[in-house]
Amino acid sequence: xSTPDQIEIPSHEDxxxxxxxxxxxxxxxxxxxxxxxxxxxxLVIYFQVRSPVFLSxxxxxxxxxxxxxxxxxxxxxxxxxxxGEIDLSLGYVAGISAAIATILVDPKYHWSVFIAIPLALLVxxxxxxxxxxxxxxxxxxxxxxxxxxxxxxxGVLIYIIxxxxxxxxxxxxxxxxRNLVSGDLTVFATWVLVxxxxxxxxxxxxxxxxxxxxxxxxxxxxxxxxxxxVGLAIAGxxxxxxxxxxxxxxxxLRGMPYALPIDFxxxxxxxxxxxxxxxxxxxxxxGGNVEAARRAGVSVDRYRLLAFTLGGLxxxxxxxxxxSRLGGASDAIDGGTLVLFAVASAVIGGTSLFGGRGKMIxxxxxxxxxxxxxxxxxxxxxxxxxxxxxTALVLLAAVTxxxxxxxxxxxx
Amino acid sequence: MSSTPGFSxxxxxxxxxxxxxxxxxxxxxxxxxxKNFGAVQAVQHVDLDVPAGQVTALIGDNGAGKTVxxxxxxxxxGPSSGQIYWNGEEVHIHSPREAEALGIATVYQDxxxxxxxxxxxxxxxxxxxxxxxxxxxxxMELATKKTLSELSVSTVKSVRQLVGSLSGGQRQAIAVTRxxxxxxxLVIMDxxxxxxxxxxxxxxxxxxxxxxxxxxxxxxxxxxxxxVFSVADRIAVMHLGTLVSHGPVANYDTTSAxxxxxxxxxxxxxxxxxxAN
Numbered sequence: 001x002s003t004p005d006q007i008e009i010p011s012h013e014d015x016x017x018x019x020x021x022x023x024x025x026x027x028x029x030x031x032x033x034x035x036x037x038x039x040x041x042x043l044v045i046y047f048q049v050r051s052p053v054f055l056s057x058x059x060x061x062x063x064x065x066x067x068x069x070x071x072x073x074x075x076x077x078x079x080x081x082x083x084g085e086i087d088l089s090l091g092y093v094a095g096i097s098a099a100i101a102t103i104l105v106d107p108k109y110h111w112s113v114f115i116a117i118p119l120a121l122l123v124x125x126x127x128x129x130x131x132x133x134x135x136x137x138x139x140x141x142x143x144x145x146x147x148x149x150x151x152x153x154x155g156v157l158i159y160i161i162x163x164x165x166x167x168x169x170x171x172x173x174x175x176x177x178r179n180l181v182s183g184d185l186t187v188f189a190t191w192v193l194v195x196x197x198x199x200x201x202x203x204x205x206x207x208x209x210x211x212x213x214x215x216x217x218x219x220x221x222x223x224x225x226x227x228x229x230v231g232l233a234i235a236g237x238x239x240x241x242x243x244x245x246x247x248x249x250x251x252x253l254r255g256m257p258y259a260l261p262i263d264f265x266x267x268x269x270x271x272x273x274x275x276x277x278x279x280x281x282x283x284x285x286x287g288g289n290v291e292a293a294r295r296a297g298v299s300v301d302r303y304r305l306l307a308f309t310l311g312g313l314x315x316x317x318x319x320x321x322x323x324s325r326l327g328g329a330s331d332a333i334d335g336g337t338l339v340l341f342a343v344a345s346a347v348i349g350g351t352s353l354f355g356g357r358g359k360m361i362x363x364x365x366x367x368x369x370x371x372x373x374x375x376x377x378x379x380x381x382x383x384x385x386x387x388x389x390x391t392a393l394v395l396l397a398a399v400t401x402x403x404x405x406x407x408x409x410x411x412x
Numbered sequence: 413m414s415s416t417p418g419f420s421x422x423x424x425x426x427x428x429x430x431x432x433x434x435x436x437x438x439x440x441x442x443x444x445x446x447k448n449f450g451a452v453q454a455v456q457h458v459d460l461d462v463p464a465g466q467v468t469a470l471i472g473d474n475g476a477g478k479t480v481x482x483x484x485x486x487x488x489x490g491p492s493s494g495q496i497y498w499n500g501e502e503v504h505i506h507s508p509r510e511a512e513a514l515g516i517a518t519v520y521q522d523x524x525x526x527x528x529x530x531x532x533x534x535x536x537x538x539x540x541x542x543x544x545x546x547x548x549x550x551x552m553e554l555a556t557k558k559t560l561s562e563l564s565v566s567t568v569k570s571v572r573q574l575v576g577s578l579s580g581g582q583r584q585a586i587a588v589t590r591x592x593x594x595x596x597x598l599v600i601m602d603x604x605x606x607x608x609x610x611x612x613x614x615x616x617x618x619x620x621x622x623x624x625x626x627x628x629x630x631x632x633x634x635x636x637x638x639x640v641f642s643v644a645d646r647i648a649v650m651h652l653g654t655l656v657s658h659g660p661v662a663n664y665d666t667t668s669a670x671x672x673x674x675x676x677x678x679x680x681x682x683x684x685x686x687x688a689n
Binding site: 217 | 520550
């Protein structure tokens with residue numbers, strides 16, 4: 001029997017064996033973003049070779065804006081995927097949220113955008129909650145309930161838009177809503193925002209390391225933390241350089257589009273809930289073993305409803321940004337395809353369809369990969385047919401790598 | 413629910429069935445507990461006493477009603493009739509949460525662990541420590557390490573390992589330790605050694621013994637009479653939904669236990685207070 005007071009001192013361990021351990025962990029998929037990031041890198045190199053404008057500031061900014069809807073809808077879907085559920089209606093939940101906000105701020109009704117946006121988000125959250133309630137109270141499969149939602153909400157969307165008698169679409173005149181995506185921070189604000197974010201994240205990493213050590217727990221090796229912080233700083237610097245380069249042809253166009261801080265905020269809020277709160281812990285537990293969660297005294301239904309609601313709310317945010325990017329809401333929004341891309345984003349990033357495993361960052365990575373494929377293929381002039389087939393292959397490759405890597409890492 | 417003194421087919425070795433004065437001597441007492449599922453009588457009129465600091469083994473054939481009985485105590489479902497006394501006072505347990513609030517922890521056959529969570533997260537599931545309403549991981553990790561070492565569970569490498577990567581014996585140890593961490597007064601175990609090898613079984617039995625030595629009452633379902641006779645202080649035998657016999661382990665031997673399990677009665681009388689039918 002080992003003595004309880006034995007504390008391993010990490011600095012005495014061989015650094016290379018630590019590194020191998022970390023690499024093994026990455027390969028097993030516990031923090032397994034590495035294979036996906038390598039895949040993304042390969043895609044980027046390929047497109048850059050084929051089309052030199054791919055890595056231009058203008059195109060990359062455009063790529064991030066294209067990715068936004070996949071990223072946000074993917075994060076919405078992750079709330080459900082973590083439970084082992086799915087919400088197929090989220091594409092049209094986003095569409096309705098876009099329509100409500102767009103119509104209400106239209107000169108015809110002239111509502112304040114600061115009422116219209118919260119109201120649109122409230123409706124989106126309520127739509128998520130409605131699906132959730134039916135799944136939970138009536139014990140219906142979420143696939144079917146939300147398939148009905150996909151059809152029904154599409155009908156509602158067409159009804160709302162056509163009621164405006166404006167030819168199947170309503171364009172945004174209002175400034176705030178229009179600028180959600182296309183407005184930019186100033187060059188200075190971009191520096192400040194990215195700088196503050198990097199410093200904050202470095203601070204949290206170091207503080208968590210320090211408090212673990214102070215409590216006598218073995219922590220993450222110091223050089224791993226340093227590597228993380230250096231990586232964050234480089235990523236931040238790259239972002240600043242990309243967004244602060246002039247990308248306009250006739251007028252000067254610089255600074256980070258508002259869409260990115262919004263993405264970051266949703267990512268940070270979702271990650272915080274999932275990793276730092278009981279609600280997040282319970283969502284993982286329910287997805288891993290619902291019976292275990294129930295027996296541990298978790299109010300399973302309450303947290304399932306919460307996840308459905310948060311999924312709807314996040315989809316609502318996605319809808320607002322989508323409308324902003326398109327410059328309006330239309331009855332032709334293809335919420336069915338959007339939601340499938342959302343699921344693909346989450347899964348490509350490494351989230352399991354069977355519940356209990358996934359992170360918000362997965363949707364961000366997966367969404368950027370999908371946007372990269374579309375953006376790059378359009379640039380090099382590939383057909384839509386090829387784009388769909390390529391996305392399919394990437395999706396299959398991602399789940400295959402994940403499945404193979406995970407095999408053998410559990411006993412059951 | 414009305415108490416029906418004397419109306420019991422369970423053979424109480426204490427000579428008491430359904431009458432209340434004795435219940436205050438025990439941590440948990442069941443009086444006339446029955447549980448039906450529709451027309452099926454899974455458990456009928458069980459009187460059972462479980463004292464603190466002792467291991468009570470609940471034995472019986474498949475379908476004898478052992479699991480149904482413990483789930484009644486654990487709050488999975490209420491009894492169809494009968495009373496449950498906790499420290500001499502009648503209680504109604506409507507949910508696992510209420511059972512837990514009393515200090516009853518249950519370790520099920522399927523262990524009820526989340527494979528996708530690590531050991532610390534499983535230990536505290538449903539009872540997370542928080543600081544400024546954020547999870548206090550450090551406090552939970554320290555307490556988990558402390559309890560594991562107190563119970564001499566030394567086989568796990570890191571408490572941040574996912575439970576899905578543990579062996580059967582380790583998982584059992586985690587499930588039992590979790591019950592201890594919650595300051596449980598009664599730990600109910602459903603076949604904790606069923607799927608384990610010899611060495612792991614010995615470890616789990618030693619763990620059960622240590623729980624009793626800490627003053628915890630253990631109610632322990634098993635099919636394995638070797639295990640039962642090596643670790644139990646008291647034995648309770650169920651047959652076809654009724655409790656046919658219960659008392660100190662000294663009152664039984666393997667033969668009488670087997671007879672009770674298979675036929676519900678025994679002619680052997682190893683001790684004076686053996687059951688008579």
